[in-house]
Amino acid sequence: MCIILRMDLGMSTGKLIAQAAHAAVGASELGKKENHKAWRSWRDEGAKKVALExxxxxxxxxxxxxxxxxxxxxxxxxxxxxxxxxxxxxxALGLGPDRSDLLDKVTGSLPLIK
Incomplete structure (x- = not known):
């Protein structure tokens, strides 16, 4: 799963965290319904999340x-x-859960949030 946050809004760290949580929970719930196989694999492999700018x-x-x-x-x-x-x-935008190689086709050039 990738969580992509808008950095141009000048949100505080706490606000960024809250928006990331909304994206992660919402995308997970949607993924469970719309792509259950990918969701289950993601969950069983540790539910990896990457936060990007x-x-x-x-x-x-x-x-x-x-x-x-x-x-x-x-x-x-x-x-x-x-x-x-x-x-x-x-x-924010929540992507996935899905295979990392597929998500990379969308997010490959984005920087990690630091």
């Missing part, structure tokens, strides 16, 4: 298009707007 909404949307083209389960996260960003702001 995106620099803009446009980049996140392009990554989602690539995932859709490869039939990778994905989920866009929109914030409720209670704290740091306006309601409806797209903050």
């Amino acid at each position: 995106a620099e803009s909404l446009e980049e996140l949307e392009e990554l989602q298009r690539k995932a859709d083209d490869l039939y990778i389960v994905n989920l866009i996260i929109q914030d409720a707007g209670h704290t740091e960003v306006p309601a409806g702001t797209v903050t």
Whole structure:
């Protein structure tokens, strides 16, 4: 599973963590329904998660298009707007769970969050 967070929004560390959690839980639940075989394999192998940076909404949307083209389960996260960003702001993208080699076709050039 890959969790891709928008770094251009200036979210605090705590906000980034919360958005990453929304992406991970949401993508896992969706993956369990839509690609159960990949989800079970991911879970049984330790439920690996990788957190990556995106620099803009446009980049996140392009990554989602690539995932859709490869039939990778994905989920866009929109914030409720209670704290740091306006309601409806797209903050993150959850990809997978799926095979690492397939996810790499979408995320291969993205930097890890540090």
